[in-house]
Amino acid sequence: MAHLARQESNKPVLIGQISDTEVIPKKFLEAILLDLKKLGFVNSKQGKGGGYYLAREPKDISLASLIRVLEGPIALLPCVSKNYYEKCDDCPNEGICTLNKVMVELRDSTLEILENKSLESLK
Incomplete structure (x- = not known):
C-alpha cells in the first residue's frame, strides 16, 4: 500500500x-x-x-483500517478488542481484572495513533 x-x-x-x-x-x-x-x-x-x-487518496486511508483488514484485531487481548471482542477464558470478571484495565488503556493509545495516521504518512 x-x-x-x-x-x-x-x-x-x-x-x-x-x-x-x-x-x-x-x-x-x-x-x-x-x-x-x-x-x-x-x-x-x-x-x-x-x-x-x-481506490482512495492516501490521506483518506487510516493505518488502523489497513491493520484491521490485513492483520486482524489491534488490541493485544480479545477481551479488550472493539471489533473482535471475545471473553477471556482465564478471567471470571473483566470488571475487576487489573490487566484488562491496562490493556484497554494500551488499546486506546494505540488506536489514537493509528486512526490519526494515514497511508500518506508512510510515503
Missing part, C-alpha cells in the same frame, strides 16, 4: 514491480491485493498500462 501511495496521480503499478521493489513474493502479494480490492482499498486496470492503484 505504501508503494502505491508513492505513485504519481494513482498511476497503475504492475504486481511484478511492487514485488521486486518491496521484496514481497509475487503470489503472496497477489492474494493480498485481491483481498484489498474486494475491500475497496485498491482498484485494478487490465491491459497495457494496467496494474493496481489506490
